[in-house]
Amino acid sequence: MQIKLHLFRYLIGITLDSKTYFIKKRHKPMNINKRLLFICIAIPLLVGAVSAALTSNSMEAFAQLDKPFFAPPAWLFPVAWTILYILMGISSYLILTSGASKADIEASIRLYAYQLAVNFLWSTFFFNFGWYLFSFFWLVLLWVLVLLMILRFKDIYKVAAYLNIPYILWLTFAGVLNLAIWILNWV
Numbered sequence: 001m002q003i004k005l006h007l008f009r010y011l012i013g014i015t016l017d018s019k020t021y022f023i024k025k026r027h028k029p030m031n032i033n034k035r036l037l038f039i040c041i042a043i044p045l046l047v048g049a050v051s052a053a054l055t056s057n058s059m060e061a062f063a064q065l066d067k068p069f070f071a072p073p074a075w076l077f078p079v080a081w082t083i084l085y086i087l088m089g090i091s092s093y094l095i096l097t098s099g100a101s102k103a104d105i106e107a108s109i110r111l112y113a114y115q116l117a118v119n120f121l122w123s124t125f126f127f128n129f130g131w132y133l134f135s136f137f138w139l140v141l142l143w144v145l146v147l148l149m150i151l152r153f154k155d156i157y158k159v160a161a162y163l164n165i166p167y168i169l170w171l172t173f174a175g176v177l178n179l180a181i182w183i184l185n186w187v
Contacts, residue, residue, distance in 0.1 A: 033097065040096065041089030044116060048085045051120050052078065055127035062127060068180040084170060087163045088116070094160035095153055108152045115145035132182035139175045146171060 063074070095108050119142055126135035146168050154161035 033093075036096065037090070037093045040093035041086055043092075044085035044088045045082070047116055047120050048081050051123040055123045058127035058130075061130070065181055066184040068177065068184065070180075071177060080170060084167045087166060088112075091153060091160040091163040094157050094163075098157045098160070100156045104156055108149070108156060111145065111149045111152055115142060115149055118142045118145055126178065132178065132185065136175065136178045136182060139171065139178055143168065143171045143175060 059074075092109065092112050095105060095112070098105065100108075118138065122135055122138050122142060125131045125138055146164065150161045150164045150168060153164065
């Protein structure tokens with residue numbers, strides 16, 4: 001129970017005494033800018049929605065592909081991506097409102113935008129063009145960008161970085177799945 005209380009205090013920004021194992025540098029409890037938070041969440045959700053709309057005609061062809069035994073059911077993908085896009089949006093909001101230097105925030109958000117653009121293009125390469133091997137290497141690029149983003153976010157606000165851990169884990173799984181689909185369907 002004590003650990004949960006400390007974690008809760010840490011997440012909301014209450015400074016803890018020096019005897020705890022938490023980091024001494026603390027952020028002030030934030031006043032939530034609801035408009036900015038909405039925009040930050042809406043941007044990745046919109047990117048995902050446009051990507052899904054552009055690739056929706058290719059889903060029938062995808063359904064015909066040979067897939068590995070560990071391929072999840074089709075309904076899981078939009079659910080997982082919606083959650084990941086919301087987490088990305090929240091993390092970008094935390095960076096924008098972190099109080100870090102303007103240069104650090106701009107560099108971090110630039111990296112965030114790059115990975116979002118690469119994320120958007122992967123769907124087109126994979127679903128519309130059927131470039132499975134190219135898509136795998138594109139996904140590796142995305143994975144590296146997300147890792148760099150997480151490391152950059154960590155220097156500004158650790159919670160923003162931690163919110164992207166599920167994203168990089170999902171990308172790792174997606175990379176294995178992408179490569180397996182290429183192997184199984186390479187003729």
